[in-house]
Amino acid sequence: MNLHALTEAIYLLAAVLATLGLALPQPRLSRAAVVALAGGALVHAAAFFQAHEFRIPPHVSGLPGAVSLAAWLGTLFFLVLVRRPRLRGLVVIVAPAAFLGVFFGSGGLAPAAAPTEVPIWAQAHVLLASAGFALLGVAGGAGALFLVQRRSLKRKQSGSRSRALPPLEALDRVNALAISVGFLLLSLAVVTGVLWTVEREGRLWPGSPHASAALVAWAIYAALVASRWLAHQGATRAAQSAVAGFAILAAAVVGVGVLP
């Protein structure tokens, strides 16, 4: 059985259910979307480890594999969060993101023709960067939903759809948690990336566009985290920052990676 195609299909189903659950709005569909997403995460794990010959940690070295891994880790993070039923509405962001991640990262799930040994720092760098990317993605998603929910409340347009989304306070809490842990993981990814470069090239900085873009994204997140925790940034500004920060990070890491 092609586990990769199955993962894509299940995530797509979850995304469709989540979208319908919000559009109709129908809580049962949102619940079904969460169940489908959990099923997708299981199949995704199986597909991933099968593709990487059951190595723990998997020997992910390329960008597609890292994006696929990030999609899986983001889904797992959401499944931990969703134990609080009022956060279920986040599925409308997480399910399509998981599908896109797997779709884009299909190369990382394809069985390796000739498995190669990946250096330990490289493995650590990819794992930490993927986890950080996933959490910052969830923070961005929570931030986007916060802005939608806030807009409907400020415009006095509360309706069934607003009720289907998580409350503002919960979204802000997810945003704060995900951005803090995500930034920490991203920082560790930068450190391990430097160590990998030293081991490989004998110098601190590789000077590649990917490294430069990632450092810029890290600096932006450092500023966001500082303004959130030290300058007591408000929830709305924090949500806007999380969305903008993730857009920059995605452009820096994925965009630079796919550009010729």
Add this chain to the structure above:
Amino acid sequence: MGMNHRTAPLALREHYAIEDVAPALTKLVDRDVITEAVLLSTCNRVEAVACAPRLEVARGRLRSFFERDLAQGPPPDVGASLSDALYEHSGPEAVRHVFRVASSIDSMVLGEPQILGQVKDAYRAATAAGSCGGVLTRLFQHAFATAKRVRNETRIAERPVSVARVAAELASEIFESMADKCALLVGAGEMTELALEAMRESGLSRVRIANRTRARAEALASRFDGTAHDLEELPELLAQADVVLTSIGGHEPVVVRQQVERALHGRGHRPLFVIDLGVPRNVDRRVDELDGVYLYDVDDLGRVAEANAEERRREKIRAEAIVLEEAQRFDGWLAALAAVPTIRDLRNRAEAIRSRELERALARLESADSPREVLEALTRGIVNKLLHAPVSRLRAQEDREQGLATLEAARALFALDEREPEALPSQDEEPEGP
């Protein structure tokens, strides 16, 4: 038969409302006219749901029941008489009405949840009084299942339509949990108290009350298990509050932008939900421009309530379809129930023929006739006697149209147009073992 908020003014409904239904049910139900009954008496309706073999007689009996047994003294002078107020439904319409009432489609506030509990109470009271038999038990059980289906499959009861409940629901769109939140009540009014009640039902525990009159604040504080404060303490109270409800007299705003701005700095940018129910308004409109502050006045809440009511009205069409479907299902059961005496008589007749023919066959066996001949005669006798009456009726039809209808009925009853089964299953037949 009954009256509700659409057909009778409150004064008239009050006049016929009843608390203890058991004695009234005992008077109403007998063996001949009303065989089963349930009395539903709420603030919006007084209804008797009855099961009776003869409609006209039951109609008179129910009318006199309202006039004599339910009326509390002489009728009030409210410009409406009992005959104008009473409506009646019978047969499938009555079934549909009971299902609509239980599903809250017939309620004053569409989709309100209380009516189902009230119908259940009425059914329980009738069961306890012994006035609820097989038909009404089945009817009410089916009505409860229908109401559950309507609630699960439509959004008729999903969004609140009262201003107080809307305020509580909006609070739940801002806050994840009300358990750790603090509400500040500025002034007092019926609507603010109702909104506070609704939030307390959602788990709100801490309440602070600030009023111009200290005594009034203390009275409310003891009622809501909160603390009483003077209006001068407002700036400090705002910094601690998560929800602010205002309803206080005066033409100048009591809560101004600068006060809220200062309060926001001292509260770590936690969101603040301000519900201004004062007319004239108590809160400076510019407060709504502040980040993290959500200000709703009476009109804002009213608009949300109206939008919710509109959504319920749209859902009513789907709810009516469910009710109709379930009512038809119940009618099917009722029709099957009506066939029970005929089926019983038919079986008794067949059984009598079988017994007689068996006696005769046993007697012939004892007189040493051949068993084959005896069995031939036995089975032929049973068939002839069973078919004698229907065949005679079919031959004796004089009216051509009725004759054709009877012939058609016979073909349908005996499945003459279907392929003959090779072996008809016997009711007593046990499946063969291996």
